[in-house]
Amino acid sequence: xxxxxxxxxxxxxxPGAPGGCVQSVNPARVSExxxxxxxxxxxxxxxAARAARAAQRSWADVPAPxxxxxxxxxxxxxxxxxxxxxxxxTAETGKPYAEALGEVREIVDTCDFFLGEGRRLxxxxxxxxxxxxxxxxxxxxxxxxxxxxxxxxPVAVPSWYLxxxxxxxxxxxxxxxxxxxxxxxxxxxxLGHGGGLPAGVLNLVLADGEQTFAGLTRALQDGxxxxxxxxxxxTVGARxxxxxxxxxxxxxxxxxxxxxxxxxxxxxxxxxxxxxLFSGFGTAGQRCTSLGTIIVHASIAGEFxxxxxxxxxxxxxGDPSAGVLYGPMLNQRFADRFExxxxxxxxxxxxxxxxxxxxxxxxxxxxxxxxxxxxxxYYHPVVVAGVRQDDTLFREETxxxxxGLTTYHDLDEAITxxxxxxxxxxxxxxxxxxxxxxxxxxxxxxGMISVNNSTSGAEAxxxxxxxxxxxxxxxxxxxxILDQFTRWQSMNWDYSGTLQKAQMDTTxxxxxxxxxxxx
Ligand code: UN1
Numbered sequence: 001x002x003x004x005x006x007x008x009x010x011x012x013x014x015p016g017a018p019g020g021c022v023q024s025v026n027p028a029r030v031s032e033x034x035x036x037x038x039x040x041x042x043x044x045x046x047x048a049a050r051a052a053r054a055a056q057r058s059w060a061d062v063p064a065p066x067x068x069x070x071x072x073x074x075x076x077x078x079x080x081x082x083x084x085x086x087x088x089x090t091a092e093t094g095k096p097y098a099e100a101l102g103e104v105r106e107i108v109d110t111c112d113f114f115l116g117e118g119r120r121l122x123x124x125x126x127x128x129x130x131x132x133x134x135x136x137x138x139x140x141x142x143x144x145x146x147x148x149x150x151x152x153x154p155v156a157v158p159s160w161y162l163x164x165x166x167x168x169x170x171x172x173x174x175x176x177x178x179x180x181x182x183x184x185x186x187x188x189x190x191l192g193h194g195g196g197l198p199a200g201v202l203n204l205v206l207a208d209g210e211q212t213f214a215g216l217t218r219a220l221q222d223g224x225x226x227x228x229x230x231x232x233x234x235t236v237g238a239r240x241x242x243x244x245x246x247x248x249x250x251x252x253x254x255x256x257x258x259x260x261x262x263x264x265x266x267x268x269x270x271x272x273x274x275x276x277l278f279s280g281f282g283t284a285g286q287r288c289t290s291l292g293t294i295i296v297h298a299s300i301a302g303e304f305x306x307x308x309x310x311x312x313x314x315x316x317x318g319d320p321s322a323g324v325l326y327g328p329m330l331n332q333r334f335a336d337r338f339e340x341x342x343x344x345x346x347x348x349x350x351x352x353x354x355x356x357x358x359x360x361x362x363x364x365x366x367x368x369x370x371x372x373x374x375x376x377x378y379y380h381p382v383v384v385a386g387v388r389q390d391d392t393l394f395r396e397e398t399x400x401x402x403x404g405l406t407t408y409h410d411l412d413e414a415i416t417x418x419x420x421x422x423x424x425x426x427x428x429x430x431x432x433x434x435x436x437x438x439x440x441x442x443x444x445x446x447g448m449i450s451v452n453n454s455t456s457g458a459e460a461x462x463x464x465x466x467x468x469x470x471x472x473x474x475x476x477x478x479x480x481i482l483d484q485f486t487r488w489q490s491m492n493w494d495y496s497g498t499l500q501k502a503q504m505d506t507t508x509x510x511x512x513x514x515x516x517x518x519x
Contacts, residue, residue, distance in 0.1 A: 002033040005185040007040040007206045008192075010051035011199025014040055019211050024181050027094040027328040028320050028376040034092045035182035040207045045173065045215020048203040049224035052144040052171040055200030060141050060169035068118015070195035071167050075111025077194030078104060078187075085190070089154060089183050094328035094376065095283055096320045106156035107163075107187070109460040113478065114167045121168070121482070129506045132496035139486035141169030143226030146216055148240070150232045151177030152286045152330055155187045160464070160476045161229040161252070162191060166202065168485040170227070173219070175205045175212050179331045213239070220247045227485065230254070231288070234397075234423075234469045241472060252474040252484045254465055256397040257425030258292035259455040260418035262440060263304055264411065265297045267430035271452065273307045275428065277315060277325065279454035280403035281381050284326040286334060288470075289426040289448075289456035293387060293394060293404040295414045301407045305352060305385060308405075312353030312381050317360070318370030326401060328376040335359075335377045338400030344392040345384060352383040352405075395421045411436055415443045425466035426455040447475070 002023075007014040019039030026032040040048075059067075078085065086100035095103070126135035147161040158176060165172050176184030188204045191197065207215065219225045220243065228251035230240045237255040244251040261279065263272045279291035296304050320327030329335040342357055351357065360366045360378040369378070379401055387394040387404035394404055408414040418427060424445035430452055431437055437451045447466040448458060458464050463475035474484055494500055 002035050003182060004036045004038065005181050005206065006038045007044055007048070008188065008204045009044065009048045010054075010203065014038070014044055018044055019207050022178055024092055024179055025331065026091050026376075027331050028371075030376055032091075034088075037178060037181040037206055039178065039211070040205050041211045042207075042214035042218055045175065045205050045207060045212060046218040046222060046224070048173040048205045049144060049146065049215075049219035049222065051200040052173050052203055053224045055198060056141070056143055056171040059171050059198065059201050062169070064118045064121045064167070064169065066118070067167050067169065068115045070197065071111050071118065071163055072115035073196065074163065074191050074194035075108050075115065077190050078107050078111065081190055082108075085155065085183070085186055088186055090320050092180050092183050093151060093154060093330050094320050096324055096327055098323070099283060103153055103156040106460050107159040110156075110159045110163050110477070113461050114163050117164070117167055117479070117482070121486075128492065129502065130494075130496070130500045133492060133494040133500060136491045136493070138489045138491065139168070139482065140489045142485055142487055143170060144173065144224055145170045145227045145229060145485065146173045146175070146219065146225045147229040148175045148212060148216075148232065149177065151180035152283065152288070154180035154183040157231050157254070158184070158187060160460070160481065162202065164481045165229070165485045166191075166195065166197070168482065170485055171201050173203045173205055173225070175207060178206060178208055179333070181206050209236070213243075217243060220244075227252070229484070237471070250472065250474070252476065252481075253471045254288065254474075254476060255425075255469065255471050256423060257288050257290070257466060257470050258395070258397050258421040258423040259289060259426040259428070259446070261291050261294050261428040261430070261455060262408075262411075262414045262418060263294065263296040263300065264429065264431040264433065264436050265299050266432040266436070267300070268432070268452070269300060269304050269307060272304065272430040273311050275430070275454045276308055276403065277311050279428070279456045280383075281312070281315065281326050281401045282456060284329055284379070285401045285403070286330055286399050287456045289458065290399070291403050291428075291455045292397065292421070293406060293417070295406055295408050295417050297414075298407045298409055305383075305405065308383060309352040312383055314368070315381065316368065316370055317366060317378065317381065318373070322370045324370055328378050329400065332377065334399065335379070338379060338398070338402070341393065341396075341398040341400060341402060342382075345382075346391065348386055348388070349393075350385040352385055354380045354382055356380050357382050389417070389420055397423065411439060412443075415440060419445045422468050423466065423470045424468040425470035426450070426458070428453060428455045447471070
């Protein structure tokens with residue numbers, strides 16, 4: 001039986017469906033409706049931002065260690081509901097259950113990290129250039145954060161924003177992806193109940209993209225949003241950045257990736273094959289950290305590609321509750337876009353990993369498929385060998401079970417190819433040579449580098465984020481996100497009883513610059 005989910009503004013469920021109703025459907029069994037979603041509209045978003053603004057000052061007055069305890073309780077409640085939440089994530093996104101459980105674990109990890117930050121959130125005491133004067137720095141909350149997130153990680157990635165934003169004393173308007181509304185509402189309820197959050201501190205707005213953009217525009221004009229966090233496509237990220245810039249704000253943007261994996265002659269080839277399989281096809285290639293293009297040294301390309309071909313053919317694909325490598329596409333929109341990218345395969349390409357491309361059906365079958373392919377949005381995996389620099393498949397993020405493959409002769413050529421699409425999120429190198437690894441690190445534009453590991457699977461307490469088309473340099477996770485959700489405030493306190501003027505009333509010792517040591 002499907003549930004009905006609504007927005008929550010100022011602690012109250014929004015009545016009706018000002019933005020219309022949509023269904024959230026299980027992509028593994030499209031006949032199954034997971035939730036009826038009552039959407040809000042631009043007005044709902046603006047109202048949520050006003051509610052957040054009204055609640056912000058008293059939330060910031062809650063001592064940071066107490067907010068840290070709230071985060072601790074959120075983590076424990078998420079942990080106590082881990083299986084239920086993971087089952088819901090699988091039902092709504094088609095992500096294999098083991099991955100969904102990992103995603104829930106990432107929320108708990110995030111809470112575990114930030115619960116202690118409530119007792120740190122350090123400022124500094126700084127010496128003054130004058131006597132009887134002291135300088136200090138404080139981290140102050142930014143104010144109201146508007147957080148807009150994607151549905152491929154419907155609960156973990158939102159927690160990277162929500163948990164630290166709340167910990168730092170901000171209030172939040174959260175707009176999750178509409179096709180993952182039930183998972184979002186579940187996380188919203190767990191954080192709200194777990195944290196004992198007062199009304200208005202965390203608000204949930206379910207809305208489509210255009211209404212959200214209009215609502216965000218209005219909320220910014222009303223002066224009710226101070227910080228935007230956005231995870232999604234580079235195209236929408238650029239629009240958000242433009243809007244934020246008009247209000248002199250710098251958003252936290254986590255955008256797409258075309259993540260390269262370079263396989264050098266000294267690589268452990270079997271290890272590289274297993275990583276290419278997981279990072280290319282895990283989550284059906286729908287992570288922003290998914291592998292885009294394999295760049296393999298010509299001397300080992302034959303062995304590597306034949307092993308990869310076999311591994312992809314043998315990989316279990318199908319029902320996400322059945323221990324598969326990957327299940328269906330997230331929803332019809334993503335399936336349609338992926339089908340577009342399949343039309344970009346050209347005669348000079350050579351396909352590996354499967355005898356078929358496109359939707360898996362009884363007429364276009366995949367050997368060993370687990371479950372009923374007709375029930376969901378399942379697609380054949382494909383490795384496209386021979387991609388060239390000007391191919392669409394080389395240049396664009398494809399967000400589906402497809403990876404490109406090309407070869408190189410020297411490492412600088414590989415790095416040039418790796419950087420060529422102009423993204424800069426994640427990257428990977430397989431090598432046993434430390435010099436190769438550090439040379440790659442130094443010259444790759446990516447914000448994240450894996451050595452002998454997958455492009456995906458970042459841990460929740462290292463800086464996460466990208467450069468160029470992957471973001472504006474902002475970083476999430478760990479202490480680095482504190483710079484997004486707090487601002488430094490400096491204070492100087494003069495207790496000398498006189499007006500001591502900086503740079504003018506300072507004393508100076510007299511150096512003897514002519515002094516020389518005896519020979
Ligand atoms: C995303 O796809 O938006 O590093 C985030 C990873 C995950 C997060 C992916 N921990 O693959």
